[in-house]
Amino acid sequence: MDLSMVASVATTTWIVIEYIVKIIAVGVVPENRRPSSSSAWLLLILFVPIIGIPAFLLLGSPYINQRRARIQAEANELMHEGADDLPDVPPSLVAAPEFVSVAQLGRALTALPMVTGDSHGVFSDYDASIARMAELVDGAEQYVHVEIYIMAWDSTTDVFFRALERASARGVEVRVLFDHIGSRKYPGFHKLGKRLNAAAIEWHLMLPFIPWRGKTRRIDLRNHRKLLVIDGKRAMMGSQNMIDSSYLNRKNSQIGRSWHDIMVELSGPIVAGIEAAFSTDWYSESGQALGIRPYERDGNEPEVGGATSAMQLVPSGPGFTTSPNLKVFTSMMYLAQERLAIVSPYFVPDESLLAAVETAARRGVEVELYVSEQADQYMVDRAQSSYYRSLLEAGVRIFLYPKPAVLHTKCFIVDDIYAVMGSSNMDMRSFGLNYEISLLTTGGDLVGDIIEVVADYQDLSRELTLEEWEKRPWRRRYMESVMRLTSALQ
Structure with missing residues (x-):
């Protein structure tokens, strides 16, 4: 057989295999996937199969391995049992039936009811937030649970880590979780574990990807949560990572770029739910069961009002197959009658959330979107801004937080009556x-x-107009479209 015939057979075989794979992809890729995501993956597989097929096999499944899925299911069942006799919302809460239905939805998706909780302040000053967390750790008597996406021991966070050292030295159990991929690119990552070990602090990487140790997973999954629990009595949660506000980047320091976040300090029954989220993640990474502490039932639950609010946690992630945050967020936005204010560093919505936002604006709701004038990630910046035209045309007011600052807060307000904040x-x-x-x-x-x-x-931001936005160059428009398409690859 001459070389030309071998080449012909090889080419024919490759074409046949390619078409078989493409036909299979058309039936496999859309399963349990949003239409936009399905379309993006199919375009990549059909037009660039040499890249699309390996990428889909590596990144295409949104689900975690069976062990993690089982742990989340078990935790959900324990949380359900621990709150089974509690009402969907606190008895003293006077709320519209439509809102109660959203709380019921949240409970159906996560097993967590709406309970009461006391707020002890929202911290929008970056360093003050870290100082307060250190102060809470210094007051710990039994245990400290820390779960933060990005952690780095630097000159800014030293006050917090020193507090953890002191807590461990006086016999307090200190447990720390931080995301492997999220933290590893920052200076001091490889020394962080050694320093925690030296202080006798228990710690684990979240979602570790270490193939040579048998720890593999879909490599783009992250544990993005930020929370602190002290003795089951106090907690802090929000959007802030445990790292200097420049993210230890020399260029950021030179141009004055810093991250702006919020954290909230809480006490009361709501803390049990935050602790349950930590316990689930701790068990996933360590195999050590801390138990799920039930909500307090002392019969003296304070009435809603003043420092005491009605609160419901909305945990979400690959362990939940129902996208609790997306469903609760979208439902809340449809409740808006007068005002909807959204703050998000990365606004790249799916079809349902985009429809909720634009529909609210078109039916007369004052809709405000607060984003960074320039996001810290190029691809996200372009994908996000690809939505600005349709938002502006719908009547959404877009406020650009001045660069070089990065507005990293994640929250939204509905009618100045309801609010959502956290890490999402x-x-x-x-x-x-x-x-x-x-x-x-x-x-x-x-x-x-x-x-x-x-x-x-809003006081610090400037409002973007449709007239201004339409003047952007065609090169930017092109990249916005490309990045919008790639953002759907999940």
């Missing part, structure tokens, strides 16, 4: 690939505190 962005990654934790609240001072923070953002 308004993007498809947070809705499908990241473990997140959000807090839905109403009826107390916390909503007003979040409103004040957003008002400060």
Whole structure:
């Protein structure tokens, strides 16, 4: 057989295999996947199969391995049992039936009811937030649980890590979780574990990807949660990572770029739910069961009002197959009658959330979107801005937080009555690939505190107009379209 015939047979075989794979892909890729995501994957597989097929096999499944899925299911069942006799919302909460139905939806998706909780302040000052977390750790008597996406021991965070050292030295059990891929690119990552070991602090990487140790997974999954629990009595949660506000980047320091976040300090029954989220993640990474502490039932639950708010946690992530954050967020936005204010560093919505936002604007709701004038990630910046035209045409007011600052807060307000804050962005990654934790609240001072923070953002921002936006160059428009398409690959 001559070489030309061999080449002909090889070419024919390759073409046949390619078409078989493409035919299979058409039937496999769309299963349990959003239409936009299916279309993006199919385009990549059909037009560039040499890249698309390996990429899909490596990144195409949004689900975690069976062990993690089982752990999440078991945790959900324990949380359901621990709150089975509690009402969907606190008895003292006076709320519209439509809102109660959203709380019921959240409970159906996560097993967590709406309970009460006391807010002890929203921290929008980056260093003050870290200082307060250190202060809480210094007051710990039994245990400290820390779960933060990005952690780095630097000059800014030293005050927090020193507090952890002191807590461990006086016999307090200190447990720390941080995301492997999220943290590893920052200076000091390889020394961080050694320093924690030296302080006798228990720690584990979240979602580790270490193939040579048998730890493999879909490599773009992240645990994006940020929370702190002290003795089961106090907690902090929000959007802030444990790293210097420049993210230890020399260029950021030179141009004055810093991250702006919020954290909230909480006490009361809501802390049990935050602790349950930590316990689930700790068991997933360590195999050590801490147990799921039930909600307090002392018969003296405070009435909603003032410092006491009605609060419901909305944990989400690949362990949940129902996208709790997306469903709760979208449902809340459809409740808006007068005002909807959204703050998100990465606004790359799926079709349902985009429809909720634009529909609210078109039916007369004052809709405000607060984003960074320039996002810290090029691809996200272009994907996000690809939505600006349709948003502006729908009547959404877009406020650009001045560069070089990065507005990293994640929250939204509905009618100045309800608010949601936490770690979840308004993007498809947070809705499908990241473990997140959000807090839905109403009826107390916390909503007003979040409103004040957003008002400060508006004072610092400038409003983008449709006329200005239409003048952007064609090269930018092209890249926006490309990045919008790639953002759907999940």
